[in-house]
Amino acid sequence: MDLTGTSALVTGAASGLGAATAAMLAGRGVRVTGLDLPAGLERAPAVDGVSYVAADVTDPDQVRAAVDAAADAGPLRTVVNCAGIAPSARILGRKGPHDLALFETVVRVNLLGTFTVLTLAAERIAATDPVDDDGQRGLVVNTASVAAFEGQVGQAAYAASKGGVHSLTITAARDLAGSGIRVNTIAPGVLETPMLATLGEEFRAGLAAGVPFPHRLGRPEEFARLVGSFVDNDYLNGATVRLDGALRMAPR
Numbered sequence: 505m506d507l508t509g510t511s512a513l514v515t516g517a518a519s520g521l522g523a524a525t526a527a528m529l530a531g532r533g534v535r536v537t538g539l540d541l542p543a544g545l546e547r548a549p550a551v552d553g554v555s556y557v558a559a560d561v562t563d564p565d566q567v568r569a570a571v572d573a574a575a576d577a578g579p580l581r582t583v584v585n586c587a588g589i590a591p592s593a594r595i596l597g598r599k600g601p602h603d604l605a606l607f608e609t610v611v612r613v614n615l616l617g618t619f620t621v622l623t624l625a626a627e628r629i630a631a632t633d634p635v636d637d638d639g640q641r642g643l644v645v646n647t648a649s650v651a652a653f654e655g656q657v658g659q660a661a662y663a664a665s666k667g668g669v670h671s672l673t674i675t676a677a678r679d680l681a682g683s684g685i686r687v688n689t690i691a692p693g694v695l696e697t698p699m700l701a702t703l704g705e706e707f708r709a710g711l712a713a714g715v716p717f718p719h720r721l722g723r724p725e726e727f728a729r730l731v732g733s734f735v736d737n738d739y740l741n742g743a744t745v746r747l748d749g750a751l752r753m754a755p756r
Contacts, residue, residue, distance in 0.1 A: 505581065505640060505735055511535045512582035513574040515561055515621055517554070518544035520697035521647065522586035524724035525731050526554045529582060532732070537574035539567075539621075540587070561587045561617030568624050575628045581635070581642040583625040584731055585618045588647060588665075590699055592658040607661040614665035615672075618646050622676060622687070630683035640738060641684035645731050646673065648691040648744060654753035666691075670744050677742030686741040688734050693748025695722035715749040722747060 512529045516522035517538025526536045530553030540548065542558040557573050559566035574580050589610060595602045622644050629642035648669040655663025670689060677687040694700065694711040700721070712721045730747055734740050 505635060505643060505738060507532055507534050507581060507735060509533075509578055510581040511537065511574050511578035512584070513537050513539060513571060513580065513621070513625055514584045514586060515539045515617075516544075516585075516587035517556065518548035520586070520699065521692070521695065521724050521727045522584070523549055523551075524728040525584050525586060527551050528725075528728035528732055529584075530554050534582065535577040537570060537577060539570045561585075561621055562612050564620055564624065567620050571621075571624050571628055574625075579632045580625065580628050581632070582735060583621065583629070583642070583644045585621050585644070585646045587617060587621075588614045590659075590662045593661065594658050595660050602660060607664075610661035611665045611668070614662070615668040618669050619672065622646065622672075626680055626683065626685055629685050630680075634684055636738070638738065639684040640686070643686045643688070643735060644676070644680075645734050646687070646689040648673075648689050650691050650693045650746060650748050650751060650753055652691055652744075653746075656753050657756040673744050674742040681741075686734075686738070688740055688742070689744040690727060690730055691744050691746045691748070692727060693722060693746070693751040693753075695724060695727060695747075697724060714754070715751045718749055720749075722749065 512534045514526045517526045518540035526538045530536050536554040538556045539559045545556050557570045559570045593602050649666040651659050651663040652666040652670040673689040
């Protein structure tokens, strides 16, 4: 899909995977609207071609406003969902059962937030003119996790939410096929993100040691390049692609 003269919406764009993706798209001449929470935007990088809007992906009105801002910048063709949270808690821990409100919050941000952005953005993309003879109008890329397949101890909420994103992929691709919108998902392994940076260096080194090859943590730029591959290959649709160096997570 040719992105010349188009716009994009990237959630979680102030840091990590979202920031790398927004910069990649801007480098390809796309006018990018980066969505993130107000606190995140205080530390967002200044990138030519990227403008930011404060919004919570769980708030439909705020998401709709961000989608409108992206569509006003040019034909909306690309949407990348990177916003997410990953608190850890066991179903039964030393302090008792899993906080049910916490479980609900994780699902609301990671799964419902993804679905809200996907749905409201698809409505705007569907209103654009097709870009080719196949009737293609745009692309949505969601972010799951290898935890969707091998959730570790303490990842019940996170794994459930990311498993939902994975399961959503093929259905969304089929639902939106008539509108010429492709839907794909990336399931990252252990990548160098601000979320991972909160862990100790020794723990991070242990994670890297468990990656078969390359024997290191993944880089946000590698995530962004995979998004670019989805853009370039029009036959990639309804797929979840693991970006994990052949990692298969152990129970802990």
